[in-house]
Amino acid sequence: MIDLFYGDESRICSEGYVPYGWQFPDENVYIPVKKGYKINVWAIITRKNKIHSTITEQNIDADFVFDQLETISLKIQKPTVIALDNASIHKAKIIGV
Numbered sequence: 001m002i003d004l005f006y007g008d009e010s011r012i013c014s015e016g017y018v019p020y021g022w023q024f025p026d027e028n029v030y031i032p033v034k035k036g037y038k039i040n041v042w043a044i045i046t047r048k049n050k051i052h053s054t055i056t057e058q059n060i061d062a063d064f065v066f067d068q069l070e071t072i073s074l075k076i077q078k079p080t081v082i083a084l085d086n087a088s089i090h091k092a093k094i095i096g097v
Contacts, residue, residue, distance in 0.1 A: 062092035
């Protein structure tokens with residue numbers, strides 16, 4: 001048996017973004033924006049909700065992903081596969097894909 005993880009990263013930001021929506025003709029819509037604050041999360045998760053995650057304010061790049069994979073590699077106890085999408089940071093030379 002192997003452990004199969006799915007991994008990706010995401011950014012949560014206080015900067016508003018509403019690409020589309022609806023409103024009544026006489027209604028004004030206002031979304032307050034607080035610029036400048038962001039938080040990033042990188043995680044791997046199994047279908048049984050076993051998770052390894054990291055929250056950071058720094059940008060997530062290939063070096064960051066490599067460091068996370070290196071940290072996780074020291075904790076695994078059986079054959080493990082981590083599926084990542086085709087993002088350029090996941091295919092970087094340092095990742096070894």
